[in-house]
Amino acid sequence: MTLVLEQLLNGLQLGVTLFLLAAGLTLIFGIMGIINLAHGALYMVGAYAGALTAKATGSFLLAVPAGLAAAGLTGIIIEYIVIRRLYDRDHLDQVLATYGLILFLNELVTILFGRQPLFVGVPPALSGAVEIIPGVPYSVYRLTIIAVGLMLALGLFLLITRTRLGMLIRAGATHREMVRALGVDIRLLYTLVFGLGALLAGFAGVMAGPLLSVQVGMGEQILIMTFVVVVVGGVGSIRGAFFGALIVGIVDTLLRAFMPMLMRGLVTNTSEADALSAGLSSMGVYVLMALVLLVRPQGLFAARG
Amino acid sequence: MEPGSRSTILAIALALGVLFALPFAAGSLGNPAMTTLATRILIYAIAAASLNLVLGYGGLVSFGHAAFFGIGGYTVGILFHHHRFNEALFGLMLGTDQFLITLPAAILVSGLFAAAIGALALRTAGVQFIMITLAFAQMLFFLFVALKRYGGDDGLIIRRRNGLFDLNMRDDTTFYFVTLVFVVLFFALVWRIVNSRFGLVLGGIRQGERRMAAIGVSTYRYKLAAFVISGMGAGLAGALWANYARFVSPDMMHWTKSGELMVMVILGGAGTLLGPLFGSAALILLETVLAAYTERWQVFLGPILIVIILFFRGGLAGLVDLVKKRL
Numbered sequence: 001m002t003l004v005l006e007q008l009l010n011g012l013q014l015g016v017t018l019f020l021l022a023a024g025l026t027l028i029f030g031i032m033g034i035i036n037l038a039h040g041a042l043y044m045v046g047a048y049a050g051a052l053t054a055k056a057t058g059s060f061l062l063a064v065p066a067g068l069a070a071a072g073l074t075g076i077i078i079e080y081i082v083i084r085r086l087y088d089r090d091h092l093d094q095v096l097a098t099y100g101l102i103l104f105l106n107e108l109v110t111i112l113f114g115r116q117p118l119f120v121g122v123p124p125a126l127s128g129a130v131e132i133i134p135g136v137p138y139s140v141y142r143l144t145i146i147a148v149g150l151m152l153a154l155g156l157f158l159l160i161t162r163t164r165l166g167m168l169i170r171a172g173a174t175h176r177e178m179v180r181a182l183g184v185d186i187r188l189l190y191t192l193v194f195g196l197g198a199l200l201a202g203f204a205g206v207m208a209g210p211l212l213s214v215q216v217g218m219g220e221q222i223l224i225m226t227f228v229v230v231v232v233g234g235v236g237s238i239r240g241a242f243f244g245a246l247i248v249g250i251v252d253t254l255l256r257a258f259m260p261m262l263m264r265g266l267v268t269n270t271s272e273a274d275a276l277s278a279g280l281s282s283m284g285v286y287v288l289m290a291l292v293l294l295v296r297p298q299g300l301f302a303a304r305g
Numbered sequence: 306m307e308p309g310s311r312s313t314i315l316a317i318a319l320a321l322g323v324l325f326a327l328p329f330a331a332g333s334l335g336n337p338a339m340t341t342l343a344t345r346i347l348i349y350a351i352a353a354a355s356l357n358l359v360l361g362y363g364g365l366v367s368f369g370h371a372a373f374f375g376i377g378g379y380t381v382g383i384l385f386h387h388h389r390f391n392e393a394l395f396g397l398m399l400g401t402d403q404f405l406i407t408l409p410a411a412i413l414v415s416g417l418f419a420a421a422i423g424a425l426a427l428r429t430a431g432v433q434f435i436m437i438t439l440a441f442a443q444m445l446f447f448l449f450v451a452l453k454r455y456g457g458d459d460g461l462i463i464r465r466r467n468g469l470f471d472l473n474m475r476d477d478t479t480f481y482f483v484t485l486v487f488v489v490l491f492f493a494l495v496w497r498i499v500n501s502r503f504g505l506v507l508g509g510i511r512q513g514e515r516r517m518a519a520i521g522v523s524t525y526r527y528k529l530a531a532f533v534i535s536g537m538g539a540g541l542a543g544a545l546w547a548n549y550a551r552f553v554s555p556d557m558m559h560w561t562k563s564g565e566l567m568v569m570v571i572l573g574g575a576g577t578l579l580g581p582l583f584g585s586a587a588l589i590l591l592e593t594v595l596a597a598y599t600e601r602w603q604v605f606l607g608p609i610l611i612v613i614i615l616f617f618r619g620g621l622a623g624l625v626d627l628v629k630k631r632l
C-alpha cells in the first residue's frame with residue numbers, strides 16, 4: 001500500500017513535468033499552428049543552464065532563474081530567426097526546420113559541455129523526506145515539484161480564462177484573422193506565447209535536473225512522451241494537456257514500478273523478465289495512446305469544434 | 306514529371322548509365338570505397354522513395370518510417386540468427402539465410418506492421434498523424450531494445466550476407482549490382498503506382514480529401530493501402546541494409562532515422578519520382594564530406610537543413626526544373 005501511494009505520487013510528479021511541456025507545445029500549436037519539435041531542446045537548455053549554475057554557485061535558487069532565462073532567450077532567438085518564417089508553411093516544413101534546430105542545439109551543447117551527463121544534487125533545503133501520512137515518508141523535493149507544477153497549472157488556467165491576454169490567446173486560436181483585423185499585434189502575441197512555452201519548458205528542465213542526469217537527448221525523450229500526452233488529451237486544449245499529462249505520467253510510472261513483479265511471476269528467467277518488463281513498461285503509454293485513438297480519435301478532452 | 310516526357314526519359318537513362326558505370330569507375334580510380342558509399346545511397350533511396358509515396362504523393366507526413374526500415378532489417382537478422390543456431394522460430398520453422406526467402410519475408414512482415422500502425426494512425430490527420438507515427442516507431446524501438454534474445458541494445462550481428470544463387474555476395478561490387486536491380490525494380494513500381502488510377506486518387510486526396518470523399522472515394526482505404534505499400538518498401542530497404550551492414554540494431558528505427566528519411570525526401574523534392582534518389586545522394590554525400598572535417602558535423606547539417614527548408618522550396622528536383630526553365 002505504501003509503495004502504491006509512493007508510486008502514485010511519483011507518477012503525479014512526472015505528470016506535472018509533462019504538463020509544463022505539453023501546455024507550451026499545445027498552446028504553440030493551437031495558436032500559432034506550429035508543430036515545434038525543438039520544444040524538447042528548450043527543456044534541455046533549461047536543464048543545462050540550471051545544472052551549470054547550481055554547480056558554479058552552489059545555489060539552486062539561482063539555478064531556477066538561470067534556467068528560465070536561458071530557455072526563454074533561446075526560445076525568443078529561435079522564434080525570431082526560424083519559427084517566424086514558418087507560420088504560413090505546412091507541417092512538413094515546420095517538422096523539418098525544427099528537426100534541423102534539434103540537430104544544431106544538441107550538437108552545440110555536446111561541443112560546449114561534452115557528452116558526460118551532469119548530475120545536480122537536490123537543494124539542501126528541499127532534501128530529505130516528510131511523512132505525508134503517518135508511516136509513509138516521501139521526498140520533499142518531489143512534493144515541491146508537484147505543488148509548484150499544480151500552482152503553475154492553476155495560474156495558466158487563470159491567465160487563459162480570466163485575463164485580457166488570455167482572451168486574445170483564445171481568440172487567436174480560433175479566429176486568427178479576426179483578431180488581426182481588430183488591430184491586435186498578432187506577431188507580438190505569437191512571440192509572447194512562444195516565449196511562455198519556452199519558459200515553461202525551461203522550468204520543467206531545471207526542476208527535472210536533480211531527479212535525472214542532465215544530458216544531450218533528454219529533450220527528445222520527453223518530447224515524444226509529450227506528444228503522447230497531447231494526442232491522448234486532445235490537440236490544442238490546455239485542459240486536455242493537464243489531464244493527459246497526469247494520466248500518462250501515472251500510467252507510465254505505475255507500469256515501470258509494478259511490471260517487473262508481474263513479469264517475474266510469469267517468466268522464470270529473472271534477467272530476461274527484467275528486460276522484458278522494461279520494454280513492455282516503456283511501451284505502455286503508447287498502447288494507451290492507441291486505445292484512446294480507437295475510442296476517441298480527437299483525444300479525451302478535445303477542444304470544441 | 307510527366308510519364309514518358311522526353312526529359313524524364315533522358316534523366317532516367319542518365320541516372321542508370323551513371324549508376325551502372327560507377328563500380329567500374331571506382332575500380333579504375335582505385336577508390337573502391339565509392340562502391341559501398343553508392344550502395345548506401347541506393348538503399349536509402351529505396352527507403353526514401355517509399356516514404357515519398359505517402360509523404361510526397363499522398364500528403365501523409367509519417368514521422369515513423371524508420372520503424373518499417375528496422376522491421377525489415379530485423380526480419381533478416383532474426384531469420385539468420387535462427388538459421389545459425391538451428392533454433393525453431395515460434396516453434397514452427399527454422400531460420401534461413403537465403404535472400405529469396407528473407408527478402409519477401411521482410412517485405413511481408415513490415416507490410417503487416419504498416420497495416421496495423423496505419424489502421425490506427427490514419428484515424429487522425431495533420432499534426433496528430435505526425436505525432437502518432439513517431440510514437441509508434443518509438444514504441445517498436447523500445448520493444449527491440451528490450452528483446453535481449455535478439456541482442457537488445459547491442460543489436461544482432463549477421464555473420465554472412467544472405468545467399469543468392471551462386472553469387473559471391475561478400476564482394477561489395479556484386480552486392481552493389483544486386484541492390485541496383487532492386488532499386489530499378491522499385492522505382493519502376495513507384496512510377497507505375499503514381500501514374501495509375503490509384504496514384505491519381507492518392508494525389509486527389511493530398512489536394513482535397515473532402516472533395517475526394519464527396520465524389521464517393523473511400524479515402525481511408527486508399528490511404529491505408531498507400532501506407533502499407535510504403536511500409537513494405539521501407540522493409541525492403543531495411544532488409545538490404547541488414548545484408549549490406551551485416552548488422553541490425555534498434556538504432557535503425559530510432560526517430561532520428563525517420564527524420565533523416567524525411568530530410569532526404571524533402572531535399573530531393575517531395576512528390577517527384579527521382580527526388581528521393583537525389584535526396585539520398587545529397588544527404589549521404591553531405592554527411593560524408595562534413596564528417597571528414599569534423600566529428601560534430603550535425604552542428605552544420607542542422608543550419609544547412611533550415612536554410613534549405615526556408616529558402617529553397619521544391620528541393621533538388623525543383624532546382625533542376627528551375628534551371629530547365631531558365632535554359
